[in-house]
Amino acid sequence: MNSENGIILPQSFFSNPDVVRVAKQLLGKVLCTKFDGKLTSGVITETEAYCGRNDKACHANNGLRTYRTEVMYGPPGNAYIYLCYGIHHLFNVVTNREGLADAVLIRGLQPADGIETMKQRRGIGDLKNLTNGPGKLSQALQISTSFSGHDLKSKPIWIEDRNVEINSNQIKTTPRIGVDYAEEDAKKPWRFLLAG
Numbered sequence: 001m002n003s004e005n006g007i008i009l010p011q012s013f014f015s016n017p018d019v020v021r022v023a024k025q026l027l028g029k030v031l032c033t034k035f036d037g038k039l040t041s042g043v044i045t046e047t048e049a050y051c052g053r054n055d056k057a058c059h060a061n062n063g064l065r066t067y068r069t070e071v072m073y074g075p076p077g078n079a080y081i082y083l084c085y086g087i088h089h090l091f092n093v094v095t096n097r098e099g100l101a102d103a104v105l106i107r108g109l110q111p112a113d114g115i116e117t118m119k120q121r122r123g124i125g126d127l128k129n130l131t132n133g134p135g136k137l138s139q140a141l142q143i144s145t146s147f148s149g150h151d152l153k154s155k156p157i158w159i160e161d162r163n164v165e166i167n168s169n170q171i172k173t174t175p176r177i178g179v180d181y182a183e184e185d186a187k188k189p190w191r192f193l194l195a196g
Contacts, residue, residue: 005041005113006030006162008153014076014095019102022095023049024171024192026104028164030112031091033141033157038117040141042109042131043164048176049190050092052101057182060101071149072101079157081138081148088135089144093152093159107177108193109137170195 009029016022024047032041050058052072059082060069071080072094080092080103096102109131111118118130118140131137138144143157152158172193179186 006160009077009159009161011075011077011153014093014152015097017096019049019051019095019104020190022093023047023104023190026093026106026159027171027192027194028166030160030162030164031106031109031137031141031157032113032160033143034155035142038114040114040118041112042137042141043112043162044106044108044159045110045194046106046108047192048105048107049192050103050105052096052103054185055182055188056185057176057179057188058101058103063101068148069101072103073099074149075151077152079143079147079150079152081143081145083145084135089138090134091138091143105134106137107134107191108132109140110194111140166194 026044026047029044030041052058052060055061060072068082075098076095078094080094081089084090092103092105094103111130119125122140131140147157150157172195173189174191175187175189176191
């Protein structure tokens, strides 16, 4: 499906059973929002994978179901957005298939469309710190928990392919951030960044 500047990612992209692979493949894709006629977007530069089974860092590990995590058990390609520390709205994409609760957290973007609008929403003029964190990018793109469960194949929030080519040597791999409580699972090398 065509969008503003590219092709909206189909559900089949997210239904891949390997959440780690999806997290890598999302690098270079473009997260977009359109509210009140204002298009804002950014190229995805940092992701983290979370598996609904045998991953103590995942909110839905081994079948844990709560009101908040129920979205993770839904269709792939839906948004899972939760509040962190009661302040930051963190944006994730559900992957794999219904009932398994895999998801990818979007941790960073390179601003693309609507940069002035994003600066106003963030209340800053600094481009470097505009979308370089999961809470920051959600604020810049006006993403909130009210859109948890939203089908990302339609507006106002979607992810598109703008033919940005990413080579494997451009991808840096590290353990995930802020999941020390996950014991040995905190060491899983499931965080991916675009080098530079």
